[in-house]
Amino acid sequence: xxxxxxxxxxxxxxxxxxxxxxxxxxxxxxxxxxxxxxxxxxxxxxxxxxxxxxxxxxxxxxxxxxxxxxxxxxxxxxxxxxxxxxxxxxxxxxx
Amino acid sequence: xxxxxxxxxxxxxxxxxxxxxxxxxxxxxxxxxxxxxxxxxxxxxxxxxxxxxxxxxxxxxxxxxxxxxxxxxxxxxxxxxxxxxxxxxxxxxxxxxxxxxxxxxxxxxxxxxxxxxxxxxxxxxxxxxxxxxxxxxxxxxxxxxxxxxxxxxxxxxxxxxxxxxxxxxxxxxxxxxxxxxxxxxxxxxxxxxxxxxxxxxxxxxxxxxxxxxxxxxxxxxxxxxxxxxxxxxxxxxxxxxxxxxxxxxxxxxxxxxxxxxxxxxxxxxxxxxxxxxxxxxxxxxxxxxxxxxxxxxxxxxxxxxxxxxxxxxxxxxxxxxxxxxxxxxxxxxxxxxxxxxxxxxxxxxxxxxxxxxxxxxxxxxxxxxxxxxxxxxxxxxxxxxxxxxxxxxxxxxxxxxxxxxxxxxxxxxxxxxxxxxxxxxxxxxxxxxxxxxxxxxxxxxxxxxxxxxxxxxxxxxxxxxxxxxxxxxxx
Numbered sequence: 001x002x003x004x005x006x007x008x009x010x011x012x013x014x015x016x017x018x019x020x021x022x023x024x025x026x027x028x029x030x031x032x033x034x035x036x037x038x039x040x041x042x043x044x045x046x047x048x049x050x051x052x053x054x055x056x057x058x059x060x061x062x063x064x065x066x067x068x069x070x071x072x073x074x075x076x077x078x079x080x081x082x083x084x085x086x087x088x089x090x091x092x093x094x095x
Numbered sequence: 096x097x098x099x100x101x102x103x104x105x106x107x108x109x110x111x112x113x114x115x116x117x118x119x120x121x122x123x124x125x126x127x128x129x130x131x132x133x134x135x136x137x138x139x140x141x142x143x144x145x146x147x148x149x150x151x152x153x154x155x156x157x158x159x160x161x162x163x164x165x166x167x168x169x170x171x172x173x174x175x176x177x178x179x180x181x182x183x184x185x186x187x188x189x190x191x192x193x194x195x196x197x198x199x200x201x202x203x204x205x206x207x208x209x210x211x212x213x214x215x216x217x218x219x220x221x222x223x224x225x226x227x228x229x230x231x232x233x234x235x236x237x238x239x240x241x242x243x244x245x246x247x248x249x250x251x252x253x254x255x256x257x258x259x260x261x262x263x264x265x266x267x268x269x270x271x272x273x274x275x276x277x278x279x280x281x282x283x284x285x286x287x288x289x290x291x292x293x294x295x296x297x298x299x300x301x302x303x304x305x306x307x308x309x310x311x312x313x314x315x316x317x318x319x320x321x322x323x324x325x326x327x328x329x330x331x332x333x334x335x336x337x338x339x340x341x342x343x344x345x346x347x348x349x350x351x352x353x354x355x356x357x358x359x360x361x362x363x364x365x366x367x368x369x370x371x372x373x374x375x376x377x378x379x380x381x382x383x384x385x386x387x388x389x390x391x392x393x394x395x396x397x398x399x400x401x402x403x404x405x406x407x408x409x410x411x412x413x414x415x416x417x418x419x420x421x422x423x424x425x426x427x428x429x430x431x432x433x434x435x436x437x438x439x440x441x442x443x444x445x446x447x448x449x450x451x452x453x454x455x456x457x458x459x460x461x462x463x464x465x466x467x468x469x470x471x472x473x474x475x476x477x478x479x480x481x482x483x484x485x486x487x488x489x490x491x492x493x494x495x496x497x498x499x500x501x502x503x504x505x506x507x508x509x510x511x512x513x514x515x516x517x518x519x520x521x522x523x524x525x526x527x528x529x530x531x532x533x534x535x536x537x538x539x540x541x542x543x544x545x546x547x548x549x550x551x552x553x554x555x556x557x558x559x560x561x562x563x564x565x566x567x568x569x570x
Binding site: 014016053054056058059060061062063064065066067068070071073076077082084086087088089090091092093094 | 112113114119120121127128129130131132133134137145146147148149150151170175177178179180182225226227231232233234235236237238363365368370372373374375376
């Protein structure tokens with residue numbers, strides 16, 4: 001599959017990445033290589049195989065609805081790039 | 096041209112579990128910012144979500160009550176988007192295998208009966224709350240709500256009027272309240288509704304371009320937003336313009352919808368299976384046990400109230416429309432109040448108070464025990480009905496004890512025959528003109544005399560006893 005610069009732009013918007021022009025060119029090549037590898041996998045006939053979403057044969061892992069103490073807020077906020085006394089701060093996100 | 100409005104609903108309902116969907120933090124509403132949080136619900140790297148058993152149970156119960164097929168093999172999926180209300184940058188939801196599908200809900204409007212098809216019902220996590228701080232021009236993130244369990248109920252585009260939408264929402268709310276899976280408080284955001292709306296020429300088979308409306312916080316807002324948006328789209332089309340597919344925000348103060356610029360980009364959520372949560376398999380035994388535990392719903396109860404208690408259909412319908420009223424009614428009756436009396440007080444004096452105070456039944460302080468006591472005092476002839484109404488009004492706001500209130504205000508009925516006779520004698524003496532009119536055959540002046548005697552006794556007598564004493568004295 002051919003990867004265009006427009007596709008790279010779109011993917012970088014979705015990923016919130018700002019790519020310099022020269023990197024975009026490199027990216028088209030790298031993404032094309034990745035998809036080419038997928039094409040190898042696509043040569044296998046999987047029409048009779050159930051799609052798998054989980055590797056381990058476990059199911060129904062649930063917990064009881066019992067409240068446990070929450071985390072110390074100071075601990076939670078400790079590594080935030082920006083914060084105040086009680087909340088995480090981010091650039092303006094609401095209208 | 097005659098236009099037809101086509102509406103589909105997506106309703107998000109917060110489940111009434113004690114803990115969040117994937118961690119053991121409390122779901123309690125309110126609380127200081129970020130105090131109901133842990134590394135799981137704030138999306139710290141390396142944490143693992145574990146499903147709350149109760150969420151699955153509540154979602155399956157809701158699906159059964161909405162006549163859905165329950166998915167036996169469930170999976171979760173990741174919905175990816177960058178927005179700071181979701182610290183993981185993805186929401187764990189169900190796309191490919193929602194827990195319930197293909198249901199239907201019967202509704203009744205003035206136009207008649209109708210069935211609304213349920214497309215699907217799935218489990219997901221709620222997002223956090225963002226508050227913009229204009230002083231620092233930054234947004235503050237509170238993740239207390241992040242990870243609170245939700246079910247999203249998606250209908251087919253089966254609605255044609257605002258009335259149908261409201262009838263469906265009332266039915267849905269009542270059903271979920273009966274099940275006890277949600278408290279459905281719109282003002283606290285535990286029931287939220289997005290409305291998808293398009294218009295088309297009547298008789299057309301294809302759908303018009305739809306818009307999605309958000310920020311609808313009450314049934315009234317939903318109804319007004321639908322009427323506004325339908326008119327806006329029709330006007331556009333009649334002017335030869337076209338409707339743009341977009342998300343619009345309803346502004347309750349301006350009575351209009353507005354385009355939300357931030358949502359202009361077509362969403363690309365890149366869903367994929369959630370690798371951190373193993374599949375959930377619901378056994379036939381499990382579903383059978385849930386079916387057996389389904390509570391008696393509104394219709395069944397309404398019929399039973401008519402049959403067992405002899406309530407009129409209208410009264411039974413009014414009470415069973417809200418689970419809070421049902422609980423209040425049943426408790427009052429269990430405390431010995433005659434069902435008809437209890438229903439009359441609830442639908443009369445109580446509903447009037449609630450309306451005046453703009454309160455929801457579930458928020459009132461008055462207890463069934465207190466109403467039962469009031470009804471008992473009337474039955475025992477200790478207070479009359481007028482006094483009882485007055486007492487009801489007085490104790491309603493804070494649930495002051497009825498017995499104490501009556502005693503402290505000296506409202507107990509005068510059942511002392513001597514006192515009644517004395518008052519009668521006094522009134523007859525003071526009104527010789529009226530007495531002779533009565534004796535001359537003008538029976539209706541008796542009412543005036545009863546009133547005068549009641550006034551003498553400060554309203555505390557049994558009107559029947561006064562009536563009888565007057566008639567005896569006038570013989």
